[in-house]
Amino acid sequence: MKQKKVYVVPHSHWDREWYFTIEDSNLLLVENMDRLMDVMENDPEYTGYVFDAQSSIIDEYLKVRPEEKERLSRLITAKRIFVGPWYTQADSLLVNRESLIRNLMYGTRIAEKMGHSMNVGYLPDIFGQNTYLPSMFKEFDIDYSVLQRGIYTDQLNGDLNFTWKSPDGESVKANNIYFGYGPGKFLSDDPQYMEERLLPILEKIADMNTSTDNLLLPAGGDQVLVREHFPETVKKLNEKDEKHEYVLSDYETFMKDTWEKGDFENVIEGELIATQKSRIHNTIRSQRYDIKKLNDMAEEKVICELEPLASFASTLGFKYPGKWLDEMWKMLFDVHAHDSIGGCNSDDTNQEIVNRLTKVIRMADGCLNLLKKQMTEAVSRKLGKDSIFVLFHLLPKSFEGTQKVVLFTKEKEFGIRDLKGAAVKFDVLNQEYISGGKTIVVTADGEKEVDAPGYYRNEVLLRDVKLPAMGYETFEVVEGASENEAVNPKTLNNRLIENENFAIFEENSQIHLTVKSLEKTIKDFIKFENVADAGDSYDFSPLEGDSAIYSKTLESVYVEGSSGTEFMEVVHVLQVPGDLEERKEGQATTSLAIVTRFELLSGEDFIRVTHDIENEVKDHRVRVLLQTSVEAPEHSFGDQGFSIIQRPTVNPYMPTWKEEKFAEAPVPIYPLENIAGVTNGELTAAVVTKGIKEYELINETGELALTLFRSVGLLGRDNLAWRPGRASGINNKVVTTPDAQMQTKMTFEYCIHVGEGNDINQLFKLVDDYRGHSVSYQKQSLNTFEERLDRFEIPYPVDALPARFSFLEAAGEVYFCSMKKAHDDNSVILRLFNPTDGEQTVNISSEHIQSIAQTKLNEKIVVDVKGDVLVRPKGYVTLKLVMKENV
Numbered sequence: 001m002k003q004k005k006v007y008v009v010p011h012s013h014w015d016r017e018w019y020f021t022i023e024d025s026n027l028l029l030v031e032n033m034d035r036l037m038d039v040m041e042n043d044p045e046y047t048g049y050v051f052d053a054q055s056s057i058i059d060e061y062l063k064v065r066p067e068e069k070e071r072l073s074r075l076i077t078a079k080r081i082f083v084g085p086w087y088t089q090a091d092s093l094l095v096n097r098e099s100l101i102r103n104l105m106y107g108t109r110i111a112e113k114m115g116h117s118m119n120v121g122y123l124p125d126i127f128g129q130n131t132y133l134p135s136m137f138k139e140f141d142i143d144y145s146v147l148q149r150g151i152y153t154d155q156l157n158g159d160l161n162f163t164w165k166s167p168d169g170e171s172v173k174a175n176n177i178y179f180g181y182g183p184g185k186f187l188s189d190d191p192q193y194m195e196e197r198l199l200p201i202l203e204k205i206a207d208m209n210t211s212t213d214n215l216l217l218p219a220g221g222d223q224v225l226v227r228e229h230f231p232e233t234v235k236k237l238n239e240k241d242e243k244h245e246y247v248l249s250d251y252e253t254f255m256k257d258t259w260e261k262g263d264f265e266n267v268i269e270g271e272l273i274a275t276q277k278s279r280i281h282n283t284i285r286s287q288r289y290d291i292k293k294l295n296d297m298a299e300e301k302v303i304c305e306l307e308p309l310a311s312f313a314s315t316l317g318f319k320y321p322g323k324w325l326d327e328m329w330k331m332l333f334d335v336h337a338h339d340s341i342g343g344c345n346s347d348d349t350n351q352e353i354v355n356r357l358t359k360v361i362r363m364a365d366g367c368l369n370l371l372k373k374q375m376t377e378a379v380s381r382k383l384g385k386d387s388i389f390v391l392f393h394l395l396p397k398s399f400e401g402t403q404k405v406v407l408f409t410k411e412k413e414f415g416i417r418d419l420k421g422a423a424v425k426f427d428v429l430n431q432e433y434i435s436g437g438k439t440i441v442v443t444a445d446g447e448k449e450v451d452a453p454g455y456y457r458n459e460v461l462l463r464d465v466k467l468p469a470m471g472y473e474t475f476e477v478v479e480g481a482s483e484n485e486a487v488n489p490k491t492l493n494n495r496l497i498e499n500e501n502f503a504i505f506e507e508n509s510q511i512h513l514t515v516k517s518l519e520k521t522i523k524d525f526i527k528f529e530n531v532a533d534a535g536d537s538y539d540f541s542p543l544e545g546d547s548a549i550y551s552k553t554l555e556s557v558y559v560e561g562s563s564g565t566e567f568m569e570v571v572h573v574l575q576v577p578g579d580l581e582e583r584k585e586g587q588a589t590t591s592l593a594i595v596t597r598f599e600l601l602s603g604e605d606f607i608r609v610t611h612d613i614e615n616e617v618k619d620h621r622v623r624v625l626l627q628t629s630v631e632a633p634e635h636s637f638g639d640q641g642f643s644i645i646q647r648p649t650v651n652p653y654m655p656t657w658k659e660e661k662f663a664e665a666p667v668p669i670y671p672l673e674n675i676a677g678v679t680n681g682e683l684t685a686a687v688v689t690k691g692i693k694e695y696e697l698i699n700e701t702g703e704l705a706l707t708l709f710r711s712v713g714l715l716g717r718d719n720l721a722w723r724p725g726r727a728s729g730i731n732n733k734v735v736t737t738p739d740a741q742m743q744t745k746m747t748f749e750y751c752i753h754v755g756e757g758n759d760i761n762q763l764f765k766l767v768d769d770y771r772g773h774s775v776s777y778q779k780q781s782l783n784t785f786e787e788r789l790d791r792f793e794i795p796y797p798v799d800a801l802p803a804r805f806s807f808l809e810a811a812g813e814v815y816f817c818s819m820k821k822a823h824d825d826n827s828v829i830l831r832l833f834n835p836t837d838g839e840q841t842v843n844i845s846s847e848h849i850q851s852i853a854q855t856k857l858n859e860k861i862v863v864d865v866k867g868d869v870l871v872r873p874k875g876y877v878t879l880k881l882v883m884k885e886n887v
Helices: 022-042 056-064 066-077 097-113 133-139 191-207 230-240 251-261 282-286 289-314 322-336 338-342 347-383 580-585 760-771
Strands: 004-013 120-123 144-147 161-165 171-176 214-222 244-248 267-269 388-393 399-409 414-418 426-434 438-443 446-451 455-467 471-479 496-498 502-507 510-515 520-522 526-532 554-561 565-576 590-601 607-614 620-627 635-640 643-648 675-679 683-690 694-697 703-711 745-756 774-778 809-811 815-821 828-834 840-845 849-855 862-864 869-871 875-883
Touching (some): 004 230, 004 251, 022 066, 097 133, 097 289, 120 251, 171 251, 282 289, 282 694, 289 683, 289 815, 322 347, 338 347, 347 471, 399 471, 399 774, 414 455, 496 554, 496 590, 510 745, 526 565, 607 703, 635 694, 643 760, 675 694, 675 760, 683 703, 703 745, 760 815, 828 840
Parallel strands (some): 004 244, 120 144, 161 267
Antiparallel strands (some): 388 774, 399 455, 510 520, 554 565, 590 607, 607 745, 620 703, 809 840, 828 875
16 A cells, blocks of 8 residues: 555646736636636546636636636536636735635635635735635635745644634634645656656655645646646556555645544644745835835725715615626736736736726726715705715714815805804815816807806815714805804924824924823934845845935925914935946935925824825835834734734844745845834834835834835846845746836825824724725815716716715724625625724614624625624624615
8 A cells, every 4th residue: 555645736826917918818818728628528537627716717718708608617516627716816915804805705706606616715826824814714614725835844843734823713724835836737757757856845745744644746837738648647657656646636625635534733823924935025015116005095995985885875775886896896806916916027017007906996986976976966955055065984983083175165265064054163274276267158159168267176174073973974165254263374383393192393404203192202203214126026135235325314394284283394315326336336326305294183193194205216225214212122013904913023033044045034024904013012103004015123223114115127136135046936037127116206105103002992093093984075066177077967866865874883892894785685794803802892783774694704604693793802793784675
C-alpha cells in the first residue's frame, strides 16, 4: 500500500486584468472555456477543474456564448467545473468590509444558479488575508478555505492544515498551499522531472503534514489552458511512483477527505500578512493613489449614501435602483480584483480602472440626484412651499451638530429657518456670484436671447442642527433675511485657530497642537518626509545611500474663520531631486509644494486635514509624519473589518529575514481600512483617512507616518532592497508605466484625533462623525448644473411626503455597516457591528417595520427576533426588516 495520497487539482488562476487588459482576458476566457468543456465532456476520467473560484467568468463567457449556458451549467452542477464563491478574487486588505461581503453574495448566487458554488474560500494569490474572512466564509455556509500568502512557517506548527479563526470567534477549516498554486503546473511522468522537481516538492509537503498522509498538489497557473494529458499522466505516475498514490481531484474533495480523517489542532488567528514564504507587497497600499482615492469615493457613495437612502425611499413608494446597483457593484468587483486595486498593472489597465470608478461615481450620483429630487418635490407639495432644502441623515442614530450644505440664492443676504419658523444659525464659508448668462426664448419672430438674472452659490455650515435617525428634515431658505448673526467673518489671531478641544498655532515656522483636555502641547506635530523610491509598482524600495528630506520651514500661513469654524492654511516647500538619477548624483532641482488646510469645527473632537500636492517629481515617496507624543510605542492599531487589530512597531523577524531567506522584508508598514493610531492607555492619537491606505508607527520617534503616495515608473524590477530576487509579476520583460509616476495634482483627506483614554467606541464614532453620512437637496431653479440631472424633466411617483421622516433607530453601542434591499425580496437588510470586547445589545425601533428577523450574510437562514438583539464581541449582526404595507 502506498504511503501518501496526492490530490492533483487542475485549475487556472484567472487574473481579470494585469499587464494585459480585461478585453485580453475575456478573449482568452472564451477560447479556454470552449476547450475546457470539450475536454470535460469527452474524457470522463477528467473529474474536475477549478476555475479560480470566480463567478465573473460565467458572466463574461455567457455574454459571448449565451447558447452554451445549459452545457456549462451541467458541468458546474456535476461538480466537474468549479466556480464561486467569489465574483472576483478581491484584495481583502484594500476594500471596504461590505465590498467583500457583496463580492461573496454575487459570487455565490451566480454560481448556485448555474448549479454549484464551490464550498471553499479559495485565496490563491491575494496579497494578504483579512482577519474577518473566516467569519465571512462561515456566514456564507462555506466550510473550508485554501490560501497561499501571509503565514509564517512557525505559525503552521508542523501541519499545513489548521483552523483559521476570526476575532468574533467564527472559524473555517483551512489549508496553506505552501508552494503556491502552481507546483503541479507542468505535471509530467518524465523521470528527470519527477526526480528533480516533483518528488522533492512532495517530500517537503509531506514533512509539513504531520497529521495526515493526504497531500495537496495544485496543478495550474495564470490563464493556463486545460492540460488534456493530466488523466493519462496521473495513471503513469501511479505506475512509476511506489510511494505516492496520485488522484485527479478538486479542492472540495481534498478538504472533505482530509478533515474527515485528520485531527488538526492548530489554530491561527488574525490578519495574515507574513512575508516569509510568499510576497505580500506591503507597500502596494500606496501605489497608484488615484485609484485608492476614487475607490474610497465610489464605495462611500454606494454603501453609505445611495443604498440606505434608496432603501427607506423604497418603503415610501420610490423605485429602488436595484439593476443600477448590480451594474455598479460588478464594476467595483472588477476594480477590487487584487492586481487591479493594487495598481500593479499596465497604464492601459489602470486607465480603465480609473474610468470604471469614475463611471460608478457618476451612476451613484445620478441615482442619488433622482431620489433626492423626487423626495424633495413630494415634501414641497405637502408643505405648499418651494424655497426649501432637505437634509437626509443616513445613520440609524439621530444627529445633533454641524452640517455643510450648498445653497443657491437670488440675494446676497438670506436666512434659514426650520419648519417651526425658528431661525437656524449658520456660517457662510464661501459665497460666489454666478452670472445667469443667456436663455433662449422662442417667439413668433423666432428665437431671442434674453439675459437671465445672476445668483449666488453659498457654501454654508449649519450649526446646532438636529436630524432624525435614518431619515430627513426639511428647512426653508428665506431670501433677503438678515436674522443670522454669524454670516460675517470672525476676527482671528493670524497665527492660531481653535475650538473647544484643540488649538493649532504657528511659532518659529513650526506648527504646534494643543490638546485642551490633556492640557498638553505637542510641538512640531506635523512635517513631511520625502525619500527616493527605487522600487516598482509592487513595492517601495529605499535607494542605497539616500537620505530623507524633511520639511523645515513654512512658506506661508493664512487664517480665517467664523463662529462655527476656523481654518488655517500653511504651505511647506521641499527642495528635492527631480528623479532617481538626480538622487544618485546628489542634486535637488525641483520644488515640491504641499498646501495643508486645517479645519476646526465647533464641538468636533477631531481636526479635519487636507493636503494638496501638484507632483512634478519622479521616483519618490511622500509621507506626512504626525507626532503622537507616545514614547517608544511597541504597538500601533488599525481597523480591519469590524474591529481594531494591534500590530508591532518592530517586527521580530526583521533582524534575520535575509538569513532566513524571506520572500520580502517584514517591514512594519501596514494597511488600514479607516483608522490607524496608537495608545498608551492614558492618551490615544488616531487618524481616520479617506483613500489613504498605508501607515507606519515609528518606534524611535512616536510619529505616525501616513504614506500619501508613491511615484514609480516600472511594473517590475529585479533585486529590490526589501525584495530580493526576480521581479514580481512578469519577470522577463520590462513594462514601463509612466502614468504611475503620479505627475498630477492630488488631494489627500483625513482627520486627527488626540484625546484621553483608550475608548474603541470613540474611535468608530469618530469614523461616522468624520465621514458624515448625510446628503442634501435644495429645490431651486437658479442652478441646474450642481446636480447633473436637474436640467431634465423626470416623473414624480409620490405626490406628497411629510416634512420630517425617520425610518428606524438602533439603540445601543453598535455601528452602521450597511442598509440595502434584500437580495431575493422586498424586505430591507440592516447590518450593524460591535467593535468592542464585550457583548452589546441593540434595539430597533420603528413605526414602519412589521417584523424583524436575524439572518446570515447570505440572507438565507432567518430567525425571528423578539425584543433586543445581542451582538457578540467584535462581531456583527444582519437583520431582515419586513415593512408594514402602507408606510
